[in-house]
Amino acid sequence: MLFLRSQEEHTAEELFKIKQLRQLVEKSDELQVGTDEIFLTKFLHYTNWDTLRAYQAIHAYYDFKQKHPTWMAQHPIQYYAKLFYATHCRFVMPQTDKHGRVLVIFKTVDAFQQFPDYLQHLIEMDDLIFESMLMLPRVQRHGITVICDLQGTTRNFLRQFSPMFMKIVNEKNTVLPFKQRMVHIIQRGFLMHVTSSLFLPFMNKDFKEHIFTHDGRHLNKLRDMVGIDCLPAEYGGPASNVLDTNLIFNHLSQNADYLEQLQRYKKR
Structure with missing residues (x-):
């Protein structure tokens, strides 16, 4: 399982x-x-x-x-339920990729009007997801594969991505204890090169070596690197592979006590 x-x-x-x-x-x-x-x-x-x-x-x-305390989850799991189900932008696939790594999918969905603190909520949701993945022995052993689908990126997102913001993203990437993390960025349209130019310069060399970009119109490289069987149908996987918010949110809910306990850990 x-x-x-x-x-x-x-x-x-x-x-x-x-x-x-x-x-x-x-x-x-x-x-x-x-x-x-x-x-x-x-x-x-x-x-x-x-x-x-x-x-x-x-x-x-x-x-x-x-x-950077605000870069960690700070609330009970149910606090994030409305955002998970209003945006449908965070998923985990039921099958691992072809290398045995759990596959997580992050989509950019513009919900800034509905949620004034949207970016802060995304930061905390992602922290919860990463911590919940790191509870799994298979993730500790093999690492994780993340697909960042930026095809929904809007100017509302770009306004948030200051150099300081990107510097902190890199800092957190440096301390997250994943044995291996492969990141596949899917882009398309007029913001395709803008997003890469914002993100990549701030990533450290080791992490950057595990980041791969894909044109949203041509995903053959993604299918070859990750494996077709685990991919959502919209990326060329089996028709039965439908993105389901319930899978990730149920996992978080089932481990709510432990995840909320982690939120209290700190240094004096």
Whole structure:
């Protein structure tokens, strides 16, 4: 099952490193975070099971949160329900891509008139989605594939993308503990090159190497890289692959207690 959360079988060495990291976190005078296995292993997978680097990665993540608290989800899951169902712009596919990575799809849908704080809500929704994905052992092991469909980008979006905004996007991308993240950007029309020119210059070199752009009229490269079976029908996948907001929102709701607990984690 896509959202299987059963604990992984760990080697003796891995169990030792989980114990090591737990002890480091518990001894920290600054970190006010949990020490459950899922929390610790997402940072251990991210750093190829280097305990010290994993500990440093936890600090880096919560340094970012301390510096930019509004870039993290701050409300109960149900707070975001209206936005999820009014915009239908965030999805997860029921099948993994051909490399075993969970496939998430973000669409640009202009809802600025309906939601005055729309961009802030999107930032928080995306934080919830990423945190919920990082709970999954398969995501911790294999990473995630994100399709950013920018074909709905309007000037209302472009007005938000200041250099400072893009700098913070890059900062958060740097601390998110995904072992691997492949990003496919779909663009089309007069804003096709504008959006790329806004985003890409601010991305660090390592992350930029995993970003691929696609013309919305020609998606053969996307189908080849990701696999056809997992793609929505509108991108050339099977007709039965219909984008369904319920799949991602139900996943968030089922894990609401844990996700809301994560919101309380911080550094002193």
